[in-house]
Amino acid sequence: MKKEVLLLVLIGLLFSCSSSSTTEETGGGTESTDDSGTSDVWSIPVADVFDGGPGRDGIPALENPGFTVADNAALLLDSDLVLGFKNGDDIRAYQHIVLDWHEIVNDNIGDVSMAVTYCPLTGTGIGWNRIINGQETTFGVSGLLYNTNLIPFDRATRSNWSQILNESVNGQLIGQKVELVTLVETDWKTWKTMYPDTKILSLNTGFSRTYGVYPYVDYRTNNEFFIFPVPVDDRLPSKERIHAIIDGDDAKAYRFADLIAENLIRDTFNGKEYLIVGNANFMASFELDGDKGGLQYTYDFNGSEVVLSDNEGNSWNIFGEAVSGPRTGQSLKTSSSFMAYWFSIPAFYTTELYGS
Secondary structure, eight states: OHHHHHHHHHHHHHOOOOOOSEEEEETTEEEEEOTTOOEEEESSOGGGEEOOSSOTTSSOOEESOOEEEGGGOTTOOTTSEEEEEEETTEEEEEEHHHHHHHOEEEEEETTEEEEEEEETTTTEEEEEEOEETTEEOOEEEEEEEETTEEEEEETTTOOEEETTTTEEEESTTTTOBOOEEOOEEEEHHHHHHHOTTOEEEOSOOSSOOOTTSOTTTTTTTOTTOOSSOOOOOTTSOTTOEEEEEEETTEEEEEEGGGGSSOSEEEEEETTEEEEEEEOSSBEEEEEOOGGGGGSOEEEOOSSSSEEEEETTSOEEETTSBEEESTTTTOBOEEOSEEEEEGGGTTTTSEEEETTO
16 A cells, blocks of 8 residues: 555656647657647657646756755765765765755856756766856756656756757757766765765755655666656666766667676777776766877775776876876866666667677
């Protein structure tokens, strides 16, 4: 009975969108008529966009939220996942137990205007630059889902965006890509070991939510449980968390199991060379361009922010910043990548699986 009640709650939470009442195929994309009678062109099939009842902002995004120090991280377990961000000495963590209920956090960190976008149904946490065409905007939760993935909207133009495609799929900005901001996903214990001075989202969000209670029953562990239709690729269990590197219409996926024998992978994808580093608790990847491709790297995680060293005597942190050695102040080029449930990547990209 308890599971059935929770399922009804999550269905009510998910069905929080307004969408089309009629659809037809057009030469420029898929056209829909929304509940205001306005005709809009979409770059994705409207038949695969699912809607619900409460409409936009039914799931409330956060704007410029409060933060607290690590010692005050209420309800957070060491095993809980967070999305970490670093801008100089300003280090912040956005915990899944809050993102499960809000999905988007609009934040300003020094000179960075960022939207932390998180979709609980695809397990994807991606940082977006909120400066669009030279103007700052904020993002909200539209309530719409494409391939069971979050569709944010920007408040400046009310254009709809696909989170996993990182692209506007409807509205004035259709076809425009968003600039990614690097986030690192790991468990709370690992993050606070790397960055003990981190700040973390305060639970005093202004909303009454049961933070710490997962709102989607056993969704994240049940490989057969989907609330909306989505293509399933059976090469891996659907809800296995993987690291996906994106290049155009293609993706390459890496498993935590790939890093058991050795914690460093040097790989080529679409003609570009990448370095993937990690352990059972985190994965990060970097594109090796310029003279940095000639360095020999070693996994070097020792309980600090350092995860890599090289043959020149440099130490690099998880964001690809050289924190000691002759290249101090330089950075490795971060890849276009994020963590996700396996099923969500082949649903959007032609996907290669490392080692297959």
